Amino acid sequence: MKITTTEMGLAARVSNVSKRFGDGHGAVVALDDVSIGIRRGQFTAIMGPSGSGKSTLMHIMAGLDQPTTGSAWLGDTDITTLDDTALTRLRRRRIGFVFQSFNLVPTLDARSNIVLPFELDGHTPTAEDEAWIATLCESLGLTDRMTHRPHELSGGQQQRVAIARALAIRPDLVFADEPTGNLDSRTGREVLALLADACARFGQSIAMVTHDPIAASYADRTLILADGRIVHELGKETPANISSFMLAMETQS
Numbered sequence: 554m555k556i557t558t559t560e561m562g563l564a565a566r567v568s569n570v571s572k573r574f575g576d577g578h579g580a581v582v583a584l585d586d587v588s589i590g591i592r593r594g595q596f597t598a599i600m601g602p603s604g605s606g607k608s609t610l611m612h613i614m615a616g617l618d619q620p621t622t623g624s625a626w627l628g629d630t631d632i633t634t635l636d637d638t639a640l641t642r643l644r645r646r647r648i649g650f651v652f653q654s655f656n657l658v659p660t661l662d663a664r665s666n667i668v669l670p671f672e673l674d675g676h677t678p679t680a681e682d683e684a685w686i687a688t689l690c691e692s693l694g695l696t697d698r699m700t701h702r703p704h705e706l707s708g709g710q711q712q713r714v715a716i717a718r719a720l721a722i723r724p725d726l727v728f729a730d731e732p733t734g735n736l737d738s739r740t741g742r743e744v745l746a747l748l749a750d751a752c753a754r755f756g757q758s759i760a761m762v763t764h765d766p767i768a769a770s771y772a773d774r775t776l777i778l779a780d781g782r783i784v785h786e787l788g789k790e791t792p793a794n795i796s797s798f799m800l801a802m803e804t805q806s
């Protein structure tokens with residue numbers, strides 16, 4: 554009998570995924586036979602040089618793009634078999650996104666931004682959802698900012714609203730794409746600590762794409778891509794160790 558993704562303790566995984574863009578001489582192999590699992594309740598970083606395939610991997614794991622070959626699972630759902638409608642529904646209900654540019658709706662206040670995923674999914678939050686949102690906003694230090702619109706919030710506060718929005722639906726997995734890219738280093742560290750805390754306290758699974766060794770040092774585990782392949786995996790490491798590892802890897806190539 555096959556062991557399922559859930560039984561493996563994974564929130565998501567890809568199996569033998571390859572992705573080729575274009576054909577013939579101009580073809581680019583962005584991912585080359587990648588198999589990885591994102592562990593449930595863990596904070597996983599994905600690092601690698603520019604062009605190594607990080608965004609492509611994230612897009613495939615989030616059902617935003619299809620692999621050329623191979624499969625991707627979110628929990629026990631093989632998302633490579635779903636049609637566009639089912640994928641849209643799956644993304645709304647089971648995946649949270651945190652972007653470098655926050656991506657909040659400028660005309661909505663913080664509270665309305667946070668509950669937007671429920672509205673897009675056609676329902677209002679239940680009493681249980683409301684209690685969870687209140688816990689989240691408390692732990693993210695947003696309680697007295699709920700009626701502010703994005704332009705009335707600092708970058709760090711906007712990113713905290715985006716994190717609350719991503720976590721509000723209790724998704725199987727949160728994808729964070731360079732979440733500190735638009736923040737100063739102190740605010741960036743606060744946001745990273747909040748993401749790490751969401752894993753440690755609430756059992757949230759998070760996968761974060763980053764170039765920044767400081768950001769990766771907050772993760773429980775860092776997967777390193779080069780030329781479309783996973784070439785290494787690091788446990789929890791200091792920024793200095795991650796930097797030297799990346800430097801050594803780039804010097805060798």
Ligand SMILES: Nc1ncnc2c1ncn2[C@@H]1O[C@H](COP(=O)(O)OP(=O)(O)OP(=O)(O)O)[C@@H](O)[C@H]1O
Nearest residue numbers: 574581582583601602603604605606607608609610
């Ligand atoms: N839509 C596309 N069409 C053609 N080639 C693409 C497309 N998307 C990505 N690629 C190529 O696939 C490879 C991997 O790209 P990807 O964006 O996944 O890398 P990355 O590691 O996220 O890079 P960066 O850190 O610069 O964002 C690159 O060579 C890129 O040029």
